[in-house]
Amino acid sequence: MRVTSQNSGTPPSPADNEPPAPAGASRAKRGLADTRRLWPPGVITVALDLRDQKSSALVVDAIREWAHNTPALQFRIVSGREGDIRISDDEGLKGDWSVIGTDADNVPLSEPTMHLDRNDDSKTFRATVLHEFGHALGLLHEHQNPEHTINWKKEAVYKAYASDNFPKELVYSQILELPVGDHLGVTTYDSKSVMHYAYPGYITHDGKGVDANNWLSDGDKAIARKLYRLTR
Numbered sequence: 001m002r003v004t005s006q007n008s009g010t011p012p013s014p015a016d017n018e019p020p021a022p023a024g025a026s027r028a029k030r031g032l033a034d035t036r037r038l039w040p041p042g043v044i045t046v047a048l049d050l051r052d053q054k055s056s057a058l059v060v061d062a063i064r065e066w067a068h069n070t071p072a073l074q075f076r077i078v079s080g081r082e083g084d085i086r087i088s089d090d091e092g093l094k095g096d097w098s099v100i101g102t103d104a105d106n107v108p109l110s111e112p113t114m115h116l117d118r119n120d121d122s123k124t125f126r127a128t129v130l131h132e133f134g135h136a137l138g139l140l141h142e143h144q145n146p147e148h149t150i151n152w153k154k155e156a157v158y159k160a161y162a163s164d165n166f167p168k169e170l171v172y173s174q175i176l177e178l179p180v181g182d183h184l185g186v187t188t189y190d191s192k193s194v195m196h197y198a199y200p201g202y203i204t205h206d207g208k209g210v211d212a213n214n215w216l217s218d219g220d221k222a223i224a225r226k227l228y229r230l231t232r
C-alpha cells in the first residue's frame, strides 16, 4: 500500500487496498509512476489463479488493453500460481490490491502479487483489473499526482472512507498523501485515468466529483507508452 517508497530487501506490503465507495459515489476507482519499479524490457509471465473462465477472460482482456500500450513488454499468460505477476481471487484473502511493479520480485513465490475480490459485475471487475494491473506496471494513484487540482475536504474524506477494513492511515496513504522524490515519473494530472479513484463531490470544497473510469484514458496510454517504449 505504500506507494512512495520501498526499501529493497524488505517484504513488500500490498500496493493498494481499495476502499469501499462512500455513499453517493460510483465505485471507487495522466500519470504518476515509480520509475524504480519498472519492469525491464522482455517477457513477463502472468499467472492466473482464478475461480472460473469468465473471470480469467476479463483479466486477460484488461491486460491486453494495457499490452497494446507497452511495446517493450510481452505478457505470457498462464494458468496456475507460477509467474512473475501472480493474480489470485482466493477468498481467504481480502481486498483489491497489487504490489507496485517489480516489487513483485520480493514477494514469496508461494504468494500472489495481486488479489482481486470476486465480483459478478463484469464491468466493475474489469475496471478493477485495469487499475490493479496499472499498479503491477509501476503506476501510482492518479488522485495523488502532485499536480492534482482536487480540493479535498479532508475531514469529509476520512468520514467517507475510513472503516475497520480501511483505517485512517490507509485513507491518508492511498488517497490524500502526495508522494515526493526524484524517482517519480510525473506527467499532466488526468482525472480520466483508471488509476484515479471515483468519488462524490461532497468530499471536496468545490463540490466536483469524479466518475468511475472503466477504460484506459489517453493519458494512461501515453504514460504506459512513455515508460515502456521499445528503447528506454
Ligand SMILES: [Zn+2]
Pocket (backbone or CB within 6 Å): 015, 016, 017, 018, 131, 135, 141
Ligand atoms: Zn489503487
